[in-house]
Amino acid sequence: MNPPAYEVNFDGLPGPTHNFAGLSFGNVASMENRRTVSNPRAAALQAIRKIKLLHDLGVKQAVLPPHERPNVTVLRRLGFTGDDHEILRQASRRDTHLFLACCSSSAMWAANAATVAPSADAEDGRVHVTPANLASRIHRAIEAPLTARILKKIFREEGSFIHHPPLPGNVYLGDEGSANHVRLCSTYGEKGVQVFVHGRDASRTSGRHPTRFPARQTRQASTAVARLHQLDPDATLHVQQHPDAIDEGVFHNDVICVGDRNVLLCHTDAFLGGRGAMDRIRKVFLERCERELVTIVLDSDQIPVSQAVESYLFNSQLVTLPKDSQCLIAPLQCRENRWAKACLDQIVDGANPIDAVHYVDLAQSLRNGGGPACLRLRVVLTDEEFSRVHQPVIWTASLHERLVAWVHRHYRDRLSPDDLLDPEFIVESRKALDELTVILGLGALYDFQGPHEYRSKARRARRLAYE
Numbered sequence: 036m037n038p039p040a041y042e043v044n045f046d047g048l049p050g051p052t053h054n055f056a057g058l059s060f061g062n063v064a065s066m067e068n069r070r071t072v073s074n075p076r077a078a079a080l081q082a083i084r085k086i087k088l089l090h091d092l093g094v095k096q097a098v099l100p101p102h103e104r105p106n107v108t109v110l111r112r113l114g115f116t117g118d119d120h121e122i123l124r125q126a127s128r129r130d131t132h133l134f135l136a137c138c139s140s141s142a143m144w145a146a147n148a149a150t151v152a153p154s155a156d157a158e159d160g161r162v163h164v165t166p167a168n169l170a171s172r173i174h175r176a177i178e179a180p181l182t183a184r185i186l187k188k189i190f191r192e193e194g195s196f197i198h199h200p201p202l203p204g205n206v207y208l209g210d211e212g213s214a215n216h217v218r219l220c221s222t223y224g225e226k227g228v229q230v231f232v233h234g235r236d237a238s239r240t241s242g243r244h245p246t247r248f249p250a251r252q253t254r255q256a257s258t259a260v261a262r263l264h265q266l267d268p269d270a271t272l273h274v275q276q277h278p279d280a281i282d283e284g285v286f287h288n289d290v291i292c293v294g295d296r297n298v299l300l301c302h303t304d305a306f307l308g309g310r311g312a313m314d315r316i317r318k319v320f321l322e323r324c325e326r327e328l329v330t331i332v333l334d335s336d337q338i339p340v341s342q343a344v345e346s347y348l349f350n351s352q353l354v355t356l357p358k359d360s361q362c363l364i365a366p367l368q369c370r371e372n373r374w375a376k377a378c379l380d381q382i383v384d385g386a387n388p389i390d391a392v393h394y395v396d397l398a399q400s401l402r403n404g405g406g407p408a409c410l411r412l413r414v415v416l417t418d419e420e421f422s423r424v425h426q427p428v429i430w431t432a433s434l435h436e437r438l439v440a441w442v443h444r445h446y447r448d449r450l451s452p453d454d455l456l457d458p459e460f461i462v463e464s465r466k467a468l469d470e471l472t473v474i475l476g477l478g479a480l481y482d483f484q485g486p487h488e489y490r491s492k493a494r495r496a497r498r499l500a501y502e
């Protein structure tokens with residue numbers, strides 16, 4: 036018998052450069068809010084408030100640090116020369132999109148960080164981690180190397196965890212991580228069913244594909260991850276996302292579908308093949324988990340896809356609480372959207388295990404198309420595996436206090452794209468990240484913390500104390 040397990044949410048922290056650059060074609064919110072003024076401090080505090088809510092509800096929580104931005108290393112690799120400020124100035128003049136891509140705080144959407152298979156599902160009984168290559172968008176593709184490094188520091192490879200490198204970074208193998216992946220199970224520690232959702236089959240030129248917006252995840256990437264994670268093919272499904280939904284702004288499956296344990300909540304237009312796809316999922320779940328899957332399928336009369344995209348209803352988190360009940364963590368705007376609110380009221384009153392909705396204000400993240408579910412990477416762990424996780428990233432009341440103070444100390448409450456060129460700003464951001472690596476006990480993580488680069492007073496003082 037497998038040991039019991041639980042889900043731990045690793046939430047991404049918005050970084051000091053959180054801004055609205057309009058980098059994600061096909062992501063309606065990102066396109067609509069392009070070049071407006073952001074509030075990085077509010078973004079970080081909103082994300083922290085959500086983590087605290089889940090922690091207070093009894094869900095295990097942890098954090099992932101922001102990435103170093105602006106990413107001068109990438110610009111230097113692409114031929115820009117001079118000191119950091121000169122490189123940023125040149126890049127902003129010669130290739131504005133690239134410059135903005137190197138300033139994005141997009142690593143905060145941790146659902147895209149990786150796909151993780153629990154040990155119960157992998158043939159070798161280990162937790163498998165594959166960081167996403169995020170190949171379809173340049174500002175996201177540059178996340179992969181540091182994400183891989185961070186995940187290796189947090190899930191140390193001694194016995195329990197196995198890390199695969201991100202898939203080769205080409206759109207044929209476009210991989211967006213767990214945003215296109217749902218694990219269903221009876222209890223977390225038992226073998227489950229893994230549903231991978233792709234936007235297109237890259238080996239086919241014919242067939243149904245979106246025509247307006249790009250499909251980011253390919254079937255080829257999903258099948259590669261399933262192979263690497265040693266999943267049982269009889270309990271692994273590959274389903275195509277509906278191309279019309281992608282064309283309406285559903286750039287990831289988690290904008291139209293969410294699942295937890297034996298419950299799947301989605302829209303009738305989530306998958307190509309509609310009812311047929313749902314029947315397949317139900318059948319495989321029944322065979323593997325020996326019980327019926329509870330499906331809550333909302334149709335366009337209940338909520339049109341456009342309203343699902345506007346409200347981000349399906350990007351709610353569906354979580355199991357300690358007493359085994361389930362609840363939804365929904366974006367505040369679902370309370371204001373009449374379609375979404377009616378659906379949520381109906382779900383809570385309906386014959387299913389979901390008995391509460393908690394609304395969270397994530398306005399800053401949502402203006403870039405990232406809701407509650409986008410901000411977290413779900414990792415199912417047994418007690419033993421959990422004890423091997425790098426403990427300083429695990430949420431506690433004291434970590435909460437330190438992070439709130441850290442945000443207030445370092446984050447601006449107003450940032451326009453022009454501010455990204457302010458020479459003071461890169462110094463400020465590095466100072467914040469440098470201090471964060473101390474709070475999270477991560478050691479030297481960022482390129483600027485290399486031996487010849489910038490060092491904060493705190494780190495220098497600590498180093499001197501050891502010398």
Ligand code: SUG
Binds near residue numbers: 056287404405
């Ligand atoms: O990849 N937005 C992200 C949002 C990711 C949401 N994640 C999930 N659905 N799991 C993206 O499109 C916008 C950045 C900008 O425009 O400045 C952005 O990258």
